Amino acid sequence: MILNRHQQIWLVVSKIPQGRVATYGQVAELAGFPRQARAVGSILSQLPRGSDLPWHRVINSRGELSFPLDSNKYQEQSRLEQEGIEFTGEKVPLATYGWNGVD
DSSP, X not given: OOOOHHHHHHHHHHTSOTTOBEEHHHHHHHTTOTTOHHHHHHHXXXXXXXXXXXXXXXXXXXSBOSSOTTSGGGGHXXXXXHTTOOOBTTBOOHHHHBOOSOO
16 A cells, blocks of 8 residues: 555654654654655645644644644643643653654
């Protein structure tokens, strides 16, 4: 079965374990699309409302959420905190919570 780009990205995101995060660039790399972090963001933004895909575990390369503080999507932080991820200021310490693509 050959997966299209969307499906490959969704597959990688589906494997990010609870309590871990991955960057947009890392997801792109693992899906076979190096240097296409923006494409990952675009594809995830098109997910249907109520999707079970853990898109909230994908953050930017600085360890920050990629939504304005006043947006509904900023609820991503609360979902991550519920999974045990602790923020340092407005950042997730990637050295502590970053997913290596294997576990």
